[in-house]
């Protein structure tokens with residue numbers, strides 16, 4: 001990997017910001033790339049000590065198969081729901097147009 | 104659009120490779136991760152709660168029935184069931200999911216490595232299943248301001264989250280090789296058979312027109328015999344069985360034309376247009392696959408133990424292929440005849456008619472013949488006709504014992520279809536009893552001869568063909584209840600002509 005540490009590049013940060021629809025300035029890219037690099041470095045050190053005899057932790061709670069029966073429960077009131085939205089129309093959430101995508 | 108070359112012609116030069124991704128909405132009462140109902144066609148945003156709206160602090164809990172339905176699908180498709188797997192977050196920005204991610208499965212699907220066999224033109228094709236995984240469906244967007252309700256030119260979009268969070272199973276095949284010119288038919292046969300399996304399992308209502316079964320079709324061409332996989336297109340919006348076939352056929356022709364001209368196929372998503380039968384390019388692949396999957400932290404792993412899986416396996420209903428094999432024996436039918444009956448939607452009906460006592464050939468003739476015509480004329484499926492297999496068996500029995508002629512049997516069936524009454528009620532009410540008694544017919548024959556003396560004279564003179572007019576008159580007088588053969592014999596013997 002290029003640059004310092006275990007590696008996140010400035011370009012990768014810019015790519016992630018774009019995917020996350022975050023407006024990040026040129027200066028911020030430098031700052032975040034540096035900070036994320038430190039975080040990744042810390043995680044990498046944990047990986048180093050994880051020996052073969054230590055099972056990977058997949059979840060903070062050691063449980064499986066937490067399920068609910070297929071039973072209908074009450075919904076929210078639509079007017080209340082839509083009142084919390086930035087915009088609504090015809091009982092639906094109104095959102096800005098989305099470019100370059102097909103529904 | 105130019106004319107597209109036929110699949111058979113394309114298959115001379117290229118080997119088509121198809122792949123199918125099918126999405127099935129499960130028929131659970133509640134959603135995948137919350138208790139909202141799943142009723143189709145409800146008023147927009149009336150089936151939503153903090154979980155499926157992704158409100159802060161809400162937590163998903165998986166629907167046990169949806170998990171079991173997915174395992175059942177996997178078992179029916181001969182898959183391995185994972186003993187341990189996790190849900191994953193699929194991150195993307197699109198308003199059809201209010202959370203800005205979809206809970207899906209990524210590298211740990213619940214079911215893997217299965218297959219489904221389909222028969223086309225007497226040949227069996229094994230379609231290998233790569234994976235069956237469980238996810239949640241998305242909301243529905245309505246694009247406002249565009250001319251066609253599509254996104255291009257739209258001013259803004261309106262979103263309904265009733266569908267968001269409904270359990271959705273994705274069934275992905277491996278590339279299907281070796282189908283040649285039959286690729287379109289194999290694709291259609293696979294989705295048809297899959298739909299039968301899902302319907303038989305009772306896990307979904309599999310209604311393509313309501314979107315509870317949706318299909319994406321992948322197709323690539325490789326130069327014949329080369330074994331080198333070509334670049335594939337992914338066609339979305341293929342929402343009927345017929346469209347699966349048409350979309351494959353269109354893509355075969357389109358890609359062949361491109362390759363013939365020295366061009367190359369672009370890996371892209373395309374859209375199928377039901378009205379014109381063509382596909383057009385959709386969004387490009389750029390960035391589209393960068394979903395940054397990671398294990399869903401709000402859900403614990405799923406670990407179906409062997410006892411649970413075996414209990415579900417033991418409860419599986421008879422699968423369509425096994426049922427057909429059994430029916431083939433009991434119906435004394437060839438693979439081709441079984442196919443005809445299955446395609447006409449009468450296989451079950453014929454089987455039930457036979458079970459009610461009718462000979463297989465008679466049951467088949469009624470359902471594939473007269474009853475199929477009546478259903479077609481009424482614009483309904485044969486199963487929706489107001490006549491039961493038991494009633495058809497009764498009609499067959501009445502013909503067999505000589506009570507009804509074929510013509511009368513059809514009148515009896517018409518009566519049942521019109522009134523919903525039983526066969527015996529219709530026969531009694533309409534007086535549909537075949538008159539074959541010679542004494543009872545004698546008078547009618549004498550009357551017909553007396554009414555047409557000139558015709559009678561011709562028959563006496565040896566013109567036997569002229570007797571038809573007299574037979575017709577008797578049939579009319581007895582309202583079709585006479586046995587035409589007996590009437591003819593009576594007419595000829597009365598007039599001394601050779602029978």
Ligand SMILES: [Zn+2]
Nearest residue numbers: 137139152155
């Ligand atoms: Zn909900």
